[in-house]
Amino acid sequence: MAKYTLGIAGNPNCGKTTMFNALTGARQHVANWPGVTVEKKVGMIKAGEDTIELVDLPGTYSLTAYTQEELVARNFLVEDRPQVVIDVMNADALERNLYLAVQIMELGVPLVLGLNMMDEVRQSGKHIDSDKLAVLSGCKVVETVAREGKGADELLRTSLELAREQRGEWKPLTISYGPDLDPVLVEMQALIEAESFLTDKVPSRWTGIKYLERDEDVIARGRAVNADFSARLEAMADAVEMHTRKTLNARPDALIADYRYGFIAGMIKDVVTYPVLDQDRVSRSDAMDKVLTHTLLGPLIMLGIVYVIYEITFTVGEVPMGWLESFFGWLGDTVTEAMPDGHLRSLLVSGIIDGVGGVLGFVPLIMFMFLMISALEDSGYIARMAYMLDRVFKIFGLHGTSVLPFIVSGGIAGGCAVPGVMATRTLRSPKEKLATIFVAPYMTCGAKVPVFLMLSAAFFPENAATVMLMITLGAWAMALIVARVLRSTVIRGDSTPFVMELPPYRMPTLRGVLIHTWERTWEYAKKAGTIILGISILIWAMMTFPQMPEERAEVFEAQRAPIVAQLETLDENEDEDAMAALEEQLADIDNAEAEAAIHHTVAGRIGKALEPVSLLAGFDWRTNIALTGGFAAKEVIVSTLGTAYSLGEVDPEDTDTLAQKLVNDPMFTPASAVALILFTMLYAPCFVTVVAMARESSWTWATSSVIGSTALAYVMAVAGYNIARLVL
Amino acid sequence: MKTGFCLRNAQVNQMLKIVTVSAEGELGRRIRDLGLIPGTECKVIGKAPLKDPVALRLKDFTLTLRNSEADHITVAALED
Known part of the structure; x- marks a missing residue:
């Protein structure tokens, strides 16, 4: 064995x-x-x-x-x-x-x-x-x-x-690298062997070749082991490079590549036989490219394909997403009924079940998106997308394939940044990928839509549709501009070479696509069980603790008591109107209590403490709490705003009352609405996205994105607020 | 087949042979890894909708290349 x-x-x-x-x-x-x-x-x-x-x-x-x-x-x-x-x-x-x-x-x-x-x-x-x-x-x-x-x-x-x-024995192949390099290599080999330099791991000639190729990794290892000896080899490599540059106008690494190909050409000369009369035969793949990358048809077909991916992900994905939502809703209700009121119940229902449920709700979206993207990638079409869009995205320091993450994140309003960020997997260029990850969450994801809809309907009722369109276009503009800025500052550097294979079109295999989709989905679901669960509990605690002091709660209780007493005296059948009025009063007190309670929590205190700063953008503590909660999920913005305006929890699908309340609030002006739109568009992505970002890049990069984007959002909101105040 | 010219100026479907590759560093490495070395026969088979990048057909496969990258490659036309 x-x-x-x-x-x-x-x-x-x-x-x-x-x-x-x-x-x-x-x-x-x-x-x-x-x-x-x-x-x-x-x-x-x-x-x-x-x-x-x-x-x-x-x-x-x-x-x-x-x-x-x-x-x-x-x-x-x-x-x-x-x-x-x-x-x-x-x-x-x-x-x-x-x-x-x-x-x-x-x-x-x-x-x-x-x-x-x-x-x-x-x-x-x-x-x-x-x-x-x-x-x-x-x-x-x-x-x-x-x-x-x-x-x-x-x-x-x-x-x-x-x-x-x-039995684990290595037999390195020796290739001749010509009259200029071979003598040096032989000399290096002898020296390396005499010194036993790195020979425990790799053949001596290989180390020599890597020194000639100026391989940074091997040279760094060499220096770490024996700096003096490494310097000697480097000097030999320098000398031969001087020589080849002068006589052949080429660096050793280029010569090495040429000789390797020469060796290969010699080897396959008698191995591969080409058909004689097939010169002009246009392959099926080339014929398809004539249409699919055609000057006019190409971009149109691409738009169509991107639109179909988007539609299927979000319309078909919505169905199982609804099932998951109902399941977690049912689970929450069941637990609420089965357990006595208290912190444990609140933690289970509002912290764990809602948090993880909300996060697992994305699973169908991720599944459908990866089904299509891996099929497209296996078919060879993603490479064509990069090819057609490169010219445009290059201007902003991005890659042609950045278009997919953008669209999925909400480039067409209503996407989701979680699968969007995960779609950056298709980018093989590291700098372009980092920039794309950073800016993709600016797009209008499905959870931001209700915020924008409510604000534009409330404050710009005449032009609500135009405002929504401007928001979508504004998100694109900001994403591209910020990407450009990032690529000329933090991740500066030439664009990654675009020399890329254009593989022939192939039919994707069902098995390959399914395995790939399963891997991605499972990986995400596992995350929901660990990091994401932890963060949901943390955010729940921030919005729950510390609680109002007993005396304050008693005040609300005291207000409720006479109404409850009155209710009990009424006859259920006769005094319907009176009862309804009383129940409304009770609800008002409950909502006022909820407002007072959230005011007292850590999130409320953060909101209050930030007021002096946020007022420059026209936000009072209520908006601040909502935005803090929005870090958990952007859907929370609307519902928390409702709580803070003592309306109870507001259903994001039905925001009329909240909109009315905002319009009537003298503090909340149309300029505040503009600022809130800008801020919501740009500030820190929800933490599920942040986790996905960290997974695709690093925690450092994900954290920089949170801080950088929030700072940018603030600056834009302040600017927007003050300009809007002058104009509106 | 006489003097070489820059690959950027090559016409679509013109049969070419690579004369020199002057790129260094990462770009040079990528170009060579994909088999663009002196002596290789190729032809430009298409351009992206905005004329950049181009699709270059080699004997066994197709690759894409930006015009700015093609600047590092000189080619000569092959007479049929």
Whole structure:
């Protein structure tokens, strides 16, 4: 009984994940690689007596230190030393896919080449002689069609055989890098071996190559181990670079790439045979691109597709969302009835059940969005979206695919920032992704809509529709402007190169899409059980404690007593009108008590303490409490405003009374309404979104977004308030 | 096939051969990783609706490239 660790490497879009799924089925575990937000998937398989741990490495084209993905993949090979690496290759682009394979061979890890997508190779009329490739590359080669599961078993069997044969021994491949670099490399190799410099982990020649390539990660490790010796190697690399720049006008890393490709070209010359008469045959994919990326039709079709994603996510997703809401509503009612009044009940119902219920309510949205987005991604269309929109989004320092997170977050009013932020997964460019995460929550999500609707209907009844449209457009403008500002300050730097593969259109597989959706949804649901539960309890406590002193409560009780007494004397059938009037009085007292109670809590005190500052934007303590509560969920803004205006809890769907109350409040002017709209649009996203942001970037970034956006919201609200006061 | 010119100025569907790649750093690395090295044959098969980026067809696959990135690549026209 033995345990084996196998890594699966490969280019993006080569069917690596499909192969991983075919090999492991649903028995996989998703986590992040330590310290980075790159996803790590591990699957456990039993093969007879043996246990196999299969690790899915991030999709990369190379093993340099430029991206987190490549570093993660490389460090896994070097540090975890898997017994065998399976390189899943898109055999249709064999030459480019071998570029990664050759780099793994240079490291020396035992390698099995999985020639995937052999069906496409045959369709295109090419022929690949895989036996010859096995001889020339010295690796075992297995032909596969991952989407049909073909060859998966053989791939695993072959890998296990290799693992048993090789017993963890590495046999690095040596490639000639030409007359300028080879002598230096040989010299470096001898020195490195004499010094035993990093040789416990990696072959000496590989370290030499990395010094010539100026690989920051390897050089940093080298310096840490032996700074003097590292300096010596760096000096040798500098000298040879001077030389190659002068004589060949190229840096060593470029030469190394050229020679690697030369080596590959030599290897596949007799392996791949192209059809002779097929030069002008337009592939189906190119024909589709003629329409789908057409100057006029392309953007129109894209708009249509984005709109359909949006509609399905929110209209179809609403149905199961309603079920979940009813379920948690029922659960809350049941608990309320079953338990005596008190803090424990309030904690259970208002803190835990409402909090977690509200958060789990997003699950259907996330599910539907990921169903469609993973289908689109697998089909190759997301790459086309990036291609068509790049020119526009580049201006704002974003990426073409930023459009998806924006739309889902509420670029069309009514979205939700939680799935929106999660949709940034499709962005492979780190800086653009950070900027997108930061600004996507500015969009008008479904929970902000009632706030905006109420305010525009109450204060601008003539132009309510225009105001709503302006809010949506304003959110876009702010998001793009802030992104631009971020990209020229905090996350400054050239845009990530757009050199990107445009994979041929492929039919997504149901299995792949379902597994991906399940992973995302499950990950989110788990979060709801942990961090989100904690924060809901915290916010509940802030809005409940400290309670009013007994004497104050007694005052309200004293007001109620005579009315209750009067009620009891009345006959239920005869004095309906009188009873109704009395009950209304009771409700008024209850609401006044609720207002007094919330005034006394931590949230109320925060609201009161902030009044001097917030008055500059036209908000009194009531609005402040509502906005504080809005950090839990934006729906809370309207209901808390209701409590603070002693209306009891206001249903966000029915805000007429609250609107009337606001209009009648002399403190709350149309200018305050403008300021509140601006503030709600921009300030800290709800904490569920913040958790999602932290998951996609880091807690530091999520926190900066909360603070930065709130500061911006305040400045804009103050400016808006004062300008509106002059104009309106 | 005589003098090289910048890939930005290439016409759609013109058969080309890459002469030099002068990009360095991350961009240079990405360009080379995807197989754009001297001697590679390619042709521009389409442009995005706003004329930038362009879609470049290599022997086995298609990739996209911004005009500003194409500036680092010189090509020569291949006569049929």
